[in-house]
Amino acid sequence: MQLKVQPIDIKVGKYKVVLNSIDAKELGVIEGDRVRVRNHESLTAIVDFTEDMIPPGMIGVYHELQQKLNKQWTETVEVTPASRPKSARLIRKIMDRQILTKDEIYEIVRGIVDESLSDIELSAFITSTYINDLTDDETEWLTRAMIDTGEKIEFDSHPIMDKHSIGGVPGNKISLLIVPIVAANGLLIPKTSSRAITGAGGTADLMEVLAPVDFSASEIKEMTEKVGGVLVWGGGTNIAPADDKLIKIEYPLKVDPHSQLLASIMAKKGAVGADHVVMDIPMGAGTKIPDIKTGRKLSRDLINLGERLGMTVECALTYGSSPVGRTVGPALEVREAFRVLESMEGPNSLIEKSTVIAGMMLEMGGIAGKGNGQELAMETLKNGKALEKMKQIIEVQGGDPGVTSADIIIGEHSIQLFAPTNGYILEFDNKRIVEIARIAGAPADKGAGVVIHKKRGEPVKKNEPVLTIYSEKKWKLDNAIKSAQLNLPIVVEGMLIERVPTYREL
Secondary structure, eight states: OEEEEEEEOOOOSSOEEEEEHHHHHHHTOOTTOEEEEESSSEEEEEEEEESSSSOTTEEEEEHHHHHHHOOOTTSEEEEEEEOOOHHHHHHHHHHTTOOOOHHHHHHHHHHHHTTOSOHHHHHHHHHHHHHSOOOHHHHHHHHHHHHHTSOOOOOSSSOBEEEEEOOOSTTOOTHHHHHHHHHHTTOBEEEEEOOOSSSSOOHHHHHTTTSOOOOOHHHHHHHHHHHSEEEEEGGGSOSSHHHHHHHHHHHHHTOOOHHHHHHHHHHHHHHTTOSEEEEEEEESTTSSBOSHHHHHHHHHHHHHHHHHHTOEEEEEEEEOSSOSSSEESHHHHHHHHHHHHHHSOSOHHHHHHHHHHHHHHHHHTTSSOTTOHHHHHHHHHHTTHHHHHHHHHHHHTTSOTTOOGGGOOOOSEEEEEEOSSSEEEEEEOHHHHHHHHHHTTTTTSTTOEEEESOOTTOEEOTTOEEEEEEESSHHHHHHHHHHHHHSOSEEETTOOOOOSSSSOOO
16 A cells, blocks of 8 residues: 655654554554555554544654654655564463573564564563563573673773662662772772662762763773773663663553563673672662562572673662661752762761672672771772762763862752651651652752651651752742641651540530
């Protein structure tokens, strides 16, 4: 069928076209089917339907397909039905609890990367692996396929260090201390990080307060070799691109299949050439890992997958029921971390966690003896070498190396929440703290967030501040305080929660 092209300048992340339902019926295709679009070049695209947006005799072509075809849009194209890709058919095998071969796993990952799988088919893949977990072999092949279908960084010298937190605890700004500590001791640490999806600030969001974070794989290698470490956004590269596409589908489904969690973490580490990796696994109420048994199981699986990939992995099971430090939100967290680098002034939870994990990496990298890593990490903070290295990292990434904690700008609008009575902080809701910070504007508004004056177990007096909310915009602050007042994120021991009945009749 010959159809005239109508461009649709919208990015959808896949090769997609829109057909009028009359033409679709004539072609014998339904929504989600594929068609071949031919002119000087032939490409397969996923079909959407419309009754009125595209008239009969025309085909709507989204941005990605426009770019690929590179046509003058007065032309016509030939459109014919196409079969589903093999990768789509293989997903049915996982549903049927059949074991896939290495080649079949690679076929699915290629289908994810080249956009030939629809969102519905990706959802089926994620759901089926959530219900029917992949074997150790399949998980290894999935990880290797995710590495091999993207860019890889190959360093000339080793070892290459890396760390990863599985998330779930707010204020986890430790990479801002760990990376300069490790790099200051002569090890290479190309730290690629994510932006926040549900949180108030990923490491990339935080580092962006200080310097650009969007770099190519070759730039990451060059900068790391020059100063020893970087803190950059992994999404700016083509490293393990299948991972980002899967996360996009997992988020609305609110599922995180175990095998894909493992592959997601380890593919990013393998792609940057890491030899030694420390995994931070926060545990406790409000985190992804509810108890130590679950944490140990995840640790064993990560260590096992690391061995299969030629990486040494150690895991740190950490306390996650309370925020790390006392700030949540990009600029607030950066300022808190910078004060530690400048003068060791800061919360013990931040200093302790950062130096423990940095110490593990120094021991793994052969810089410190067994059991002496944290001491060396602490000394690197105290003697100013970590601060000097952080300035070098900021400069190589295009930021101002002369920046100080006092220069970091936070939201101009703020309001405090006060304790209603004397007592102790009995309950502390991490998720609500993050939710309030996001309503205030974080992470998009770098100056938005929450300062925590009192944490779980600490004494508090009536009318003493327990939280301060910051925002760059007054209306966002108003929304945040309304949310906080509607559902308080803290409970003070001794608070009257409810009186039932209000009075007693005699």
